[in-house]
Amino acid sequence: MRALLVLIGLAVALGGCDREERKLAKLPSAAPSPATGERRGDLQPGQKGSGLEQTTSSRSFDGKNAFELAQGKRLFRWYNCSGCHSMGGGGMGPALMDNRWIYGHEPDDIYRTIMEGRPNGMPSFRGRIPDAQVWQIVGYIRSISGLAPKAAAPGRNDGLAVTRPENERERATPRNAPGSG
Amino acid sequence: MTDAYVAMPEPAAAQALERTWRDPPGFLGWLAAVNHKSIGRRFIVTAFGFFVAAGLLAAVMRLQLSRPDNHIVGPDLYNRIFTLHGTAMMFLFAVPVMQAMAVYLVPLMIGTRSTAFPRMTAYAYWVYLFGGLMIFIAFLLAMGPDNGWFNYVPLSGPQYSSGKRSDFWAQLITFTEVSGLLVSVDIITTVFKLRAPGMTLARMPLFVWAMLVTAFMIIFAMPAVMLSSTMLIMDRLVGTHFFNPADGGDPLLWQHLFWFFGHPEVYFIFIPALGFMSSIIATFARRPIFGHTAMVLALIATAFFAFGLWVHHMFATNVPDLGKAFFTAMSLMIAIPSAVQIFCWIATLWKGRLYMTSALLFTLGFFFILVIGGLTGLILGSVPLDLQVHDSYFVVAHLHYVLIGGAVFPLFGAWYYWFPKITGRLMDERLGRWNFWLFFIAFNVTFYPMHHLGLEGMPRRVYTYAAATGWGPLNLLASVGAVVIALSVLLFIVNAVKSLRSGELAGPNPWRAPSLEWAADSPPAAYDFAAIPVVASREPLWDARPAPSHVTGLATDVREGVSTTVIDALPDHRYTFPSPTPWTFLAAVATTVMFISSIFTPWAVVWGSIPIIITLIAWFWPTREETAKHLALEKRP
C-alpha cells in the first residue's frame, strides 16, 4: 500500500524535482554560452570600459526552476531593469508581459539582447552582469509573459501590487517581429 | 478486587457480538475497518513511524553540528531537515499520537464499545496518513519545506520562498487540522455521551479528563493555524496580501495566528501526558491519586491559561509594555496548575506502596526533566530574560526538556503500561529498564549543554558555526548523547518486537489497575465488553459496588450501545454505531487529491470537491439491510 503510494508520488513529482532544486551559485564550468556579437550600441550602464573579464562562462539556463526564476526576479529589481521596462508593463522600454518580442523570445535571443544591447535604448550589460545571473534574468523575463511553468513562476512581491503575479499569468503565445532571431 | 466487571457472556452471544463488531475480512475489509482499536493501533504505529523518521533527521542534524565548520550537509538541505524534524514531531507525532492513544483507550476506559463517530475516526486516520506521506515524499524529492516548523512570513511567503516548498507545509497543516479536529469532535462526543451508566463526570478517570480538555483545546486553537496557513497559500498562489506590509498586510499577523495555536499546542501534547501520569502513578503507587478534584481543576486551568501566553514567543517584536506585563504574568501563572499536579503526584507516591516497573520509571523521569523544563519556561516567560535567550540554543534545550520530559517520557511509560492491554503480552522489564536509563541519561547529556550554548550566544537553526565561537565541545557532547538516545529508542523497538512474539501472557489485568479498560480481555475482544458495565465508583476495579453490574438487553447483531446523559451518566437512549465501510478510505483519497492539487492550481478546490462530495454521499447512504435492522430494533426494544 505504502509502496504503491510512494511510487505514485514519485511518478507525479519527478517533474517537480528540477523545479525545486536550488543550485547555489558556483564557479561556472566550461560549457559555453551562445556566442554574442559585438555591442550593438554605445549605451552602457555606468562608466564605459571593459569590466572584469570572465575567463569562463556557461549556458546555465533553466527556465523551469523556481529558484532560478525567483533569483531572476530579484536581480530584475536590483539591476533596475524595471527602470525602463517597469514591472513588465513597459515604459521607456518595451513591455515584457505582452506577446510581442522585437528581438525574439527564445532564451538565447533574450540573452543576446541583454549582453549586446539593442538599438534605441537597450544598453549592453556585458561585463556588468555575470553569465549565470543573466540566465536567471532571462528565465524571469520569460515568466513575465507566462512562458514559464506556473508551478515554478514567482508569486507576488511583498510590495505594492501593480500587476498580477507571474504565476497567474496566462501564456502569451510569442509573436516575434519579422526578421528577428 | 473483584470480577464483577468481567462479565462472562454466553458463548453464543459472544460469538454473535464478535461477528457484529469485528473488522471485515481481507484487504478491502482492512481498508473498511472502523473499530476504534484497529484505528487506534494503526494511528499509534504510524505516529511512532513518523517519530522514528523525524528522530533520524535529528540524528543527521546532530552529526552536522558535532564539530565546527562541518560540511556534511549544506545549508539548503539542513534547513529542510530541521524544518521537517520540527514539523513532523509536532504535527505528525506529538499531537496525533496522543489522540491515537485516546481513540484506543477512551472507549475502553469509559466502558463502551466504540467511539461516537467511528467512520469519521477512520477517515481522520487516512487523511493523517496521506498528509504525513505527502510531506515525507516531498522531502525525499527535494521539495520539502525549508522555513522552519513555524514557517514565518515573509521568508515563507511568495517573494522569498520560491517553488512549492512552503505550500507543501501549508497543506500538511490542512491535513493534520482536518484529522485533529475530527478526532477531537469524536473524543468530546464519546466522553460526553457514551460513558457507561453510572460513570458521572466526577467518576471519570483522569486520563479521560485530560483527553476531553485536550480535545476542546484543539478545537479552539487549531482553526487559528488553519486560517494562517490558508492565508499563506493564498498569498503564494493567488496573490492575496494578508502578509504583505506594502498592501495593508502584516507579517506579524502570521506570528499572532501561528502562536495563538502554537502555544496551546504545547499543552495539547502535555495534558494527555499528564493523564498518562495519573493513570500510571495510581496503579503503581497502589492507591488512588491524591486530590482528584484538584487535578481535574488544574487540567482545566492549564487549558485556559494556555490561550493567554502566545505573545511570549514574540517579545522581541515590540509588544506594548502593559501587554508584556500581562503575558509575563500569564506565562508564570500557568506554572501554578502544573505545580498543583506535581505536588499531588508526589503526595500520592509519598503515601503509596511502589510497584517499580519500567512504566513507572518513565513517569518518574518526568519529575526530573519536566521540572527543569518548566523552570526554564519561567525564564522564557520573563520579558527581559526572554530577550536574551529567545531563539538561542537555550530555547532548544527548554523545549526538548518540556516536550520529551513532559510528553515523550510519560508516553513511553504509557506504552509499557498499556502494551499488555493492546497486545496481550507484557514487555520485557529488563530491556525496559535499560531503555529507561539509557534514554534518561543520554537525554540530559544531549540537551543540558544546550542551555549553556544558548547563554554563550549560539542562535537556533544554524547549519554550522565557526570554530572560533568555542561552541564545538558542548555540541560534540550533545551529538554523542543523541546517538545514545537513538540506541535507546532502538532498544524499545527491539523490546516491543520481541515481546510481541514471545512476551509473557498478560491476562486481563496484569497490574491490578483500577480503571475499566483492565476489565476487558487483553487484547480486548472486538466488542470490548461482553456487557456494558455499570459504574459506581471512581476506581471501579478496586472498589466495586455491585448490583446492577452491567447493562442487559442490547442487540448482538447490530453495533448497538448505550448513550448516557452528559453529567450524571444516566442511561439516555440506545445508539446504533455505523458499520465498516470503504468509503471513508475513498473519501480520504479524494480529499488528498484535492489538497495536493490545490498546491498547484486554485481551481483544484472546485473540481477536487466533486469526488469528495460523491464519496461523502456514498459514505452516508443507508443500506436497506441496516435500515431494516434499525427499524426492527425500534419496534422490539
Next chain:
Amino acid sequence: MQGLHDVLQPAGPAAAHIATLWWLTLAICAAVFIAILVAFLIALVRAPRADAATPPDLAPLGSAEPRTRLVVSIAVACSIVGLLLLLAGSIAADRALARMPEDDALHIQVTGHQWWWDVIYDDPQPSRRFQTANEIHIPVGRPVLLSLQSGDVIHSFWVPNLAGKKDLIPGHILTLRLQADKAGTYRGQCAEFCGLQHAFMGFEVIAESPQAFAAWSDAQREPAHAPSDPGTTRGHDLFLTGTCMMCHAIAGTPAGARAGPDLTHVASRKWLAAGAVPNDPEHLAAWIRDPGQFKPGAQMPPHAVPKDELDALVAYLETLR
C-alpha cells in the same frame, strides 16, 4: 572570539539589568527545583515497595487526608509566592530597561538584508550622515538608539553582551537601546531564522573611547580617495566598469548601488561577508572569486576572472581604509 558573546558577561547597563534578573531567577528556580527533587526522592525512598499482588490502599477513598492536603496547599502557596517574586523581578527589570537614558543618544539605523547588515549613522546634519556595513562602532558610556528595519525577511539583532535582541520586521521600525560601559569588541548575530546563510549573518559592535569613536566616524564620513598608482587605478577602473558597481557603492565614485554592503571604507573593517571571512587580501580575493565556498547561497556571484585583474581589484579595495 570566546567570551565575545556571552549573556552572563554584560558590558552595558541593558545586559547588566538582565544578568541581575537572571541570577535572581536562577536562584529561585534552583531552590524550587531542589525542593521538589528532595521531596520526590524522599517519597521514593520512604514508600514501601509493592508488586502486582499488593492489594490497593483504598483508605483515601473514605477520608480527605487533611494532613497531606495541608502540606500540598502550603507547597502550592510557596510556589505562588515564588512566582510573584519572579514576576516582580521581571517587571522591575523591564521598567529599568524602558527607562534607560536617551539623552544625547547616538542614532543608528540598521537594516537587515539576506545576509548582512546595512548600517547608517544618522545625524541632524545630512552631510554628516554616513553608511557602513556589518561593523558598528559606538562610544563607551553614551546611549545608542538603534532603529531597526528589514530590507527583505525578518532578522533579529542580538549582541548578547550589550542587550537583549530585537527583531527587524518588514513594514515595521523597531528601536533598541543599548550602551557599552566597557571598551571592547562584542559580537552580534542574527537570531531569527532568515534563510540559507542565517548561520553566517554576524556583525561586531566595537565600543571605544569617545575620542577614538570621533576619529573613526570622521574617517568614515570621508569619501574614498582617488587611486594614485597605476595598479590601484586599474582596480578602480575594473570596479567601476565591471560587475562590482551593479550592487555596491563607494562614496566619491559613481558606484552607488545598494544591493550589497557599502564598500567606501571596506578595508577598515575586520571582517568580510557579515563576520564570515577575515578581511585580508588573500581572503578578499578568495571571496570575490568564489563566495560560495564561504557562504553557500550568498547573493554575491562568483567571478572567474584572470589573476591579474583580481589582484588589481583587491589592491584597490585594500586602499579603501
